Amino acid sequence: MMSVPAPQKDMRMFLIFVVVVLTSPIWLAPIGAGYPQLLQAFAIFGIFAIGFNVLFGLTGYLSFGHAAFLGAGSYTAVWAFKLLSMNIIPAILFSMVIAGLFAALIGFVCLRRSGIYFSILTLAFAQMSFNLAYSVLTPITNGETGLTLEAGDARILDPVYENAAAGGLPSPNFFGLEMADFGGYAGVYVCFAVLILAFYVYLRIFRSPFGLKLLAIKSNQNRMGYTGFNTRPYLMAAFVISGIYAGLAGGLMAVTDPLAGAERMQWTESGAVVLMTILGGVGTLFGPLLGATLIEYSENIFSAVNKTELIEMFSFLGQDGAAAMASVLSLFVGEGWLLTLGALFMIVVIFLPGGMMQGISIINERFFSKKPAGDGEKPGAGKAQEV
Amino acid sequence: MSIFDQKYGRRTVLKTGSALAGAAAIAPMGFVKGAYAADFRNDPGNSPTVTFGFNVPQTGAYADEGADELRAYRLVVKHLNGEGDGGMLNTLKPAALKGNGVLGKKVEYVTGDTQTKADAARASARRMIESDRVIMFSGGSSSSVAVAQQSLAQEMGVVFMCGLTHANDTTGKDRRRYGFRHMFNAHMSGLALGPVLKQELGTDRRAYHLTADYNWGWSVEDSISKTTEGLGWETANAVRTPLGSGDFSQYITPVLNSGADVLVLNHYGRDMVNSLTQAVQFGLRDKQVNGKDFQIVVPLYSRLMAQGAGENVKGIYGTTNWNWSLTDPGSQAFVKSFGAEYGFPPSQAAHTCYVNALLYADACERAGTFYPPEVIKALEGHEFDGTGDGPSLYRAEDHQVMKSCLVVRGNANPTNQFDLLEVVNIVPRSETTYPHDLYPGELGPYEV
Structure with missing residues (x-):
């Protein structure tokens, strides 16, 4: 059973989290990750993954359709930019509202089943949304080409002279602060601020009686029923909350890059968030964030390495040695980076079923801790997650 | 409130909070300093090298084209740095390049995978700009990806030299000041193909279009059907197919019952290979039909696709930007150095990418600076020759190159495995030129 840590401990942890996030451009720079696009991706997929964890980590309901909400959020945000204003506030709010409504609709149908049937239903709905966005709904989504801003958009809340600005398209702004300002770091810190807020809410959900009830659903739904709880509303709430998180992430994607394409609804995106959560540690507080960071990092860094760079890297082995080394390793970088990810995923699932958080807590216990672990979300949760 | 007990009282929280806010405000300064010290983004300054970014599809329906584009980029970097035989550096007229890099700086490059998705392409391009500090990026197959990258280029203030993109939108409604296209477009295909279709297939035909469902497909369908309707043809139907469908049989069966006698395949890459092969297999x-032989037309052709479709391309008409069998000095020089490097002739994708990167380097050399507005002005309205396209013009109004293009036919008797396309007609620039405001758009400002 999970023991809830003292509130002041949570507060301290939260403050450390805030410091770590805000200073990440500094400490991520040495490993080549300190540039705006990737930092934004960390924050956005972090939000996506923690939202997913509210559903999967707490209730154990594995959704394979969360990309649908991500995509819905993106499309909504771009439409908000086109119709209302280039200010990011309406875009973000609307993306959350629409994704939440969409989640309520899909959740209403899918939550009638549990286990594998629930997963398949959500997958089916997501694939349906993808196909709709890709072809049938072309007037709304612009199909394969993707939805983009245009000079002639209405933007009814923005002053007219801004619309008429010669040529170039307006860019998303937060009351005048454009996302591209400060070399792109304005956008990064907007994402960080949203991530911190989202994480705070997520922390409170985890520690609330509501969160405990969700955990109870995960451990034994029948028993919950016998004690007089109607579990459906709780499940529904968890599903909608995680849908809103996904919509928020999708909205932020459009904020940092005002464009939305159907590929954001593809099942690979749904799969990615499942991978992130499992890799980091299902049901743990920080696991999904770690998983999201690791996957985004490998996607952006490993996929950019090419064979020539590898040969340079191993030049100390002599010409033949470097060529041999590079020809083996080049399978795992560039377009083969998914192979690296697959191998990593297998290693984690086989040896650390509780994800990276389990690894961290093992290290913690061995080297740093004198007293036996009882740290709530860390080792105990690792066991509790193996449903 | 329970969270604010004695240990973490209100004052502590407030103090920590304000300290954090201060840290957050200061943190970006460290990185941004560099950005403001320079006059423009990614100014190479005194660095002895300058970096180009090559963003091509390495996975997906256009991966073959992407691989060939990357080969061309590696070659152009070699030639710019004075390695190899120099390729088109020797034939480009007027030429400012000396084979000692660009403005004396050695050219380096980074690569990325667009995955033929606008999202992934922009993420990869932003990595190149923000992390690898590229002065220019180039590449692409797929017009939706090109359009997405072009608007990114405008936002970021880094020049994008389009690779393979054939939609009218790229230099039409989505034209950008920071985007340049050397490749011809769907409208020019229509202008080139019209007379040949009239001569070979007559003026009394019914056409059925299968169209890749995105901006490129739409614009080819539009341009070709306008051309053929101008000849007096009827358009029986136009069906949109999703990009990357492996199986086109469900789309091909209805063609037989539609009374059409010409099938126009507005597909490219593996899509075209699959749809053409299946159309031929369906007999x-x-x-x-209507007392005439059924014909297939492929508006945008490439040798790589012809290779993929094998026997099926024989006798099928289409247009292409360039073919390796051309005999002018520019084409010959390029084919020779590409062949010496890789052992086979280049595709049209390789050609357009090579030429566009070369033209960018040449413009920097002529402008005497990497400062984008000056480089852009050097490219706008630039007349050049010796790139295998005849005398060409980089039009200032829409950043489209006005040049000759080719009408080709699948070779019935190929003399070797690469001799797959037979050039029917080299359509001169005078016949492919169209008014720049036919597809109206706004380039946007020089300074961003």
């Missing part, structure tokens, strides 16, 4: 070409 469309052996049919007689």
Whole structure:
């Protein structure tokens, strides 16, 4: 059973989290990750993954359709930019509202089943949304080409002279602060601020009686029923909350890059968030964030390495040695980076079923801790997650 | 409130909070300093090298084209740095390049995978700009990806030299000041193909279009059907197919029952290979409809696709930007150095990418600076020759190159495995030129 840590401990942890996030451009720079696009991706997929964890980590309901909400959020945000204003506030709010409504609709149908049937239903709905966005709904989504801003958009809340600005398209702004300002770091810190807020809410959900009830659903739904709880509303709430998180992430994607394409609804995106959560540690507080960071990092860094760079890297082995080394390793970088990810995923699932958080807590216990672990979300949760 | 007990009282929280806010405000300064010290983004300054970014599809329906584009980019970097035989550096007129890099700086490059998705392409391009500090990026197959990258280029203030993109939108409604296209477009295909279709297939035909469902497909369908309707043809139907469908049989069966006698395949890459192969397997070409032989037309052709479709391309008409069998000095020099490097001739994708990167380097050399507005002005309205396209013009109004293009036919008797396309007609620039405001758009400002 999970023991809830003292509130002041949570507060301290939260403050450390805030410091770590805000200073990440500094400490991520040495490993080549300190540039705006990737930092934004960390924050956005972090939000996506923690939202997913509210559903999967707490209730154990594995959704394979969360990309649908991500995509819905993106499309909504771009439409908000086109119709209302280039200010990011309406875009973000609307993306959350629409994704939440969409989640309520899909959740209403899918939550009638549990286990594998629930997963398949959500997958089916997501694939349906993808196909709709890709072809049938072309007037709304612009199909394969993707939805983009245009000079002639209405933007009814923005002053007219801004619309008429010669040529170039307006860019998303937060009351005048454009996302591209400060070399792109304005956008990064907007994402960080949203991530911190989202994480705070997520922390409170985890520690609330509501969160405990969700955990109870995960451990034994029948028993919950016998004690007089109607579990459906709780499940529904968890599903909608995680849908809103996904919509928020999708909205932020459009904020940092005002464009939305159907590929954001593809099942690979749904799969990615499942991978992130499992890799980091299902049901743990920080696991999904770690998983999201690791996957985004490998996607952006490993996929950019090419064979020539590898040969340079191993030049100390002599010409033949470097060529041999590079020809083996080049399978795992560039377009083969998914192979690296697959191998990593297998290693984690086989040896650390509780994800990276389990690894961290093992290290913690061995080297740093004198007293036996009882740290709530860390080792105990690792066991509790193996449903 | 319970969270604010004695240990973490209100004052502590407030103090920590304000300290954090201060840290957050200061943190970006460290990185941004560099950005403001320079006059423009990614100014190479005194660095002895300058970096180009090559963003091509390495996975997906256009991966073959992407691989060939990357080969061309590696070659152009070699030639710019004075390695190899120099390729088109020797034939480009007027040429400012000396084979000692660009403005004396050695050219380096980074690569990325667009995955033929606008999202992934922009993420990869932003990595190149923000992390690898590229001065220019180039590449692409797929017009939706090109359009997305072009608007990114405008936002970021880094020049994008389009690779393979054939939609009218790229230099039409989505034209950008920071985007340049050397490749011809769907409208020019229509202008080139019209007379040949009239001569070979007559003026009394019914056409059925299968169209890749994105901006490129739409614009080819539009341009070709306008051309053929101008000849007096009817358009029986136009069906949109999703990009990357492996199986086109469900789309091909209705063609037989539609009364059409010409099938226009507005597909490219593996899509075209699949749809053409399946159309031939369904026996469309052996049919007689309305008393005429059934014909297939592929508006945008490439040798790589012809290679993929094998026997099926024989006798099928289409247009292409360039073919390796051309005999002018520019084409010959390029084919020779590409062949010496890789052992086979280049595709049209390789050609357009090579030429566009070369033209960018040449413009920097002529402008005497990497400062984008000056480089852009050096490219705008630039007349050049010796790139295998005849005398060409980088039009200032829409950043489209006005040049000759080719009408080709699948070779019935190829003399070797690469001799797959037979050039029917080299359509001169005078016939492919169209008014720049036919597809109206706004370039946007020089300074961003």
